[in-house]
Amino acid sequence: MMHRLYFHRDSKRGSKGTYDWLVDETRELGEALENGNKEELEKEFADVIAWLASLANVVNVDLEKAALSKYNDKCPKCKCSPCQCTF
């Protein structure tokens, strides 16, 4: 969906500019965690995952595939579910 909506703009902006937007939205999420109400918080979560998806599209990474390749029903470090890491 993000590809269909925004790739024509994301691809022109490029990876550096899109990453800078992701960092900015992550900062805004931090502010909403401290000061925002539930609705504002949900919108900031939406923006972070949207810009993460835009960035993945720009660099030709399948975000869902990448996530499920590393986190696939077990912790990638201890191989347990739930995670049993002790550090």
Added chain:
Amino acid sequence: MMHRLYFHRDSKRGSKGTYDWLVDETRELGEALENGNKEELEKEFADVIAWLASLANVVNVDLEKAALSKYNDKCPKCKCSPCQCTF
């Protein structure tokens, strides 16, 4: 899945500590964009979305629902698909 794997740890760490991890993983994604190969890049994307999901779990936000509530087949600003924003 992230709730099942990690919520027992995420909830103890709390929102501030989990947010700090998200910021750190976002920084690592930026480094992989500049210097990493495709596999490293995919793992960093996986880590960012994983920590974003962990943080959403800690503050009781449904990440998927929040994303689809704001970005639902149309750009939330111009209401078009694909986005026609001119700024």
